[in-house]
Amino acid sequence: MSKKMNAFYAQSGGVTAVINASACGVIETARANKDKIGKVYAGNNGIIGALSEELIDTSKETKSTIAGLRSTPSGAFGSCRFKLKSLEDNKAEYERLIEVFKAHNIGYFFYNGGGDSADTCLKVSQIGKKMGYPITAVHVPKTVDNDLPITDNCPGFGSVAKYIAVSTMEASFDVASMCKTSTKVFVLEVMGRHAGWIAAAGAMASTEDHEIPIVVLFPEVKFDQKAFLKNVDEKVKKFGYCTVVVSEGVAWPNGKFLAETGLKDAFGHSQLGGAAPVVAGMIQEKLGHKYHWAVADYLQRAARHISSKSDVEQAYATGKKAVEYAIKGHNSVMPAIKRTSNKPYKWKIEMAPLKKVANVEKMMPKSFISKDGFGITKKCREYLEPLIRGEEFPAFNKNGLPKYVTLKKIMVEKKCGPFEVK
Numbered sequence: 001m002s003k004k005m006n007a008f009y010a011q012s013g014g015v016t017a018v019i020n021a022s023a024c025g026v027i028e029t030a031r032a033n034k035d036k037i038g039k040v041y042a043g044n045n046g047i048i049g050a051l052s053e054e055l056i057d058t059s060k061e062t063k064s065t066i067a068g069l070r071s072t073p074s075g076a077f078g079s080c081r082f083k084l085k086s087l088e089d090n091k092a093e094y095e096r097l098i099e100v101f102k103a104h105n106i107g108y109f110f111y112n113g114g115g116d117s118a119d120t121c122l123k124v125s126q127i128g129k130k131m132g133y134p135i136t137a138v139h140v141p142k143t144v145d146n147d148l149p150i151t152d153n154c155p156g157f158g159s160v161a162k163y164i165a166v167s168t169m170e171a172s173f174d175v176a177s178m179c180k181t182s183t184k185v186f187v188l189e190v191m192g193r194h195a196g197w198i199a200a201a202g203a204m205a206s207t208e209d210h211e212i213p214i215v216v217l218f219p220e221v222k223f224d225q226k227a228f229l230k231n232v233d234e235k236v237k238k239f240g241y242c243t244v245v246v247s248e249g250v251a252w253p254n255g256k257f258l259a260e261t262g263l264k265d266a267f268g269h270s271q272l273g274g275a276a277p278v279v280a281g282m283i284q285e286k287l288g289h290k291y292h293w294a295v296a297d298y299l300q301r302a303a304r305h306i307s308s309k310s311d312v313e314q315a316y317a318t319g320k321k322a323v324e325y326a327i328k329g330h331n332s333v334m335p336a337i338k339r340t341s342n343k344p345y346k347w348k349i350e351m352a353p354l355k356k357v358a359n360v361e362k363m364m365p366k367s368f369i370s371k372d373g374f375g376i377t378k379k380c381r382e383y384l385e386p387l388i389r390g391e392e393f394p395a396f397n398k399n400g401l402p403k404y405v406t407l408k409k410i411m412v413e414k415k416c417g418p419f420e421v422k
Contacts, residue, residue: 005107025319158311309390
């Protein structure tokens with residue numbers, strides 16, 4: 001690029017406890033390279049912010065506020081579930097993006113999200129050649145589902161895994177104390193539509209120091225009701241209680257989700273209505289055990305108060321590296337985490353081509369799931385343990401609550417006409 005260009009950054013899809021740490025990495029690194037990058041404009045609610053020309057001027061935010069993003073959960077700039085169609089199917093969207101980019105001298109595009117976001121970033125990286133406007137697009141990885149390919153793990157996963165492992169442990173202690181005369185089975189539903197990484201984290205609650213009877217239901221393993229109920233009943237008879245960790249995406253042998261509602265979301269994914277009550281109902285009807293169930297839902301991905309230190313560090317590092325790749329001229333790539341050692345745990349960032357990332361899901365390896373399909377192997381434990389290790393606590397206010405930052409979100413003056421986002 002012959003002249004200094006501005007950058008566009010946006011967050012997409014379900015947010016995490018550490019996605020703002022990636023935002024912090026992007027903005028602080030861009031500010032440290034003022035000779036190559038002008039201002040960073042953040043999209044208000046993801047890519048929709050670019051289409052509607054709602055651009056947040058991050059230069060109006062103080063240094064301390066941007067630094068505070070590292071310890072603030074959720075998406076500070078607003079996220080969205082919106083997938084760009086192909087250039088052939090909706091040329092108007094791409095023409096609008098180019099119009100907005102030109103109007104605001106934007107030459108860098110950083111999109112922070114999961115698989116669908118990688119697809120959006122790939123499409124944006126291609127419009128420069130097709131429509132005659134130079135745009136360097138780099139994907140910043142994020143997903144609690146841990147299902148992006150190439151990268152060893154995804155920023156956002158380590159923290160949700162830590163939360164689920166801790167919650168499973170604590171709830172199991174509770175059930176164990178009451179099982180003689182009360183609840184005997186606790187069912188915890190976790191996120192994970194097709195990949196069971198988060199559910200696997202629940203099994204980490206059982207340790208060598210304290211064995212906990214845990215049954216895990218993975219999306220990768222077709223649900224066998226008879227075998228499941230037998231496993232639960234045996235554990236109740238042996239320990240007096242049992243904890244079940246069920247992924248939202250667990251399906252019957254015919255492929256239908258246990259919790260399928262028949263509705264679709266904005267990405268065309270089936271909307272799920274709750275696997276935990278379905279599983280709990282089976283336990284009550286077939287075994288007669290008293291139960292309680294809970295859905296971790298937003299709590300698991302918003303729990304910055306107990307984030308994994310390694311996750312926070314990796315989220316920031318991928319944001320930082322994305323900017324470094326862009327100013328070196330790398331286009332259509334993603335910073336990927338490569339594990340170089342387990343003991344001691346070591347990792348580095350490598351470059352991955354977006355063509356090999358977009359629309360590809362990484363499932364749990366068979367070697368990570370126990371032979372009976374209801375637990376994890378030693379190999380899985382060795383993979384997960386470093387990812388939930390360490391704490392980087394946020395600062396706490398005098399009132400006992402975490403000190404999280406909120407942005408002023410001062411918008412850039414619009415220069416283009418209105419555009420209807422469909």
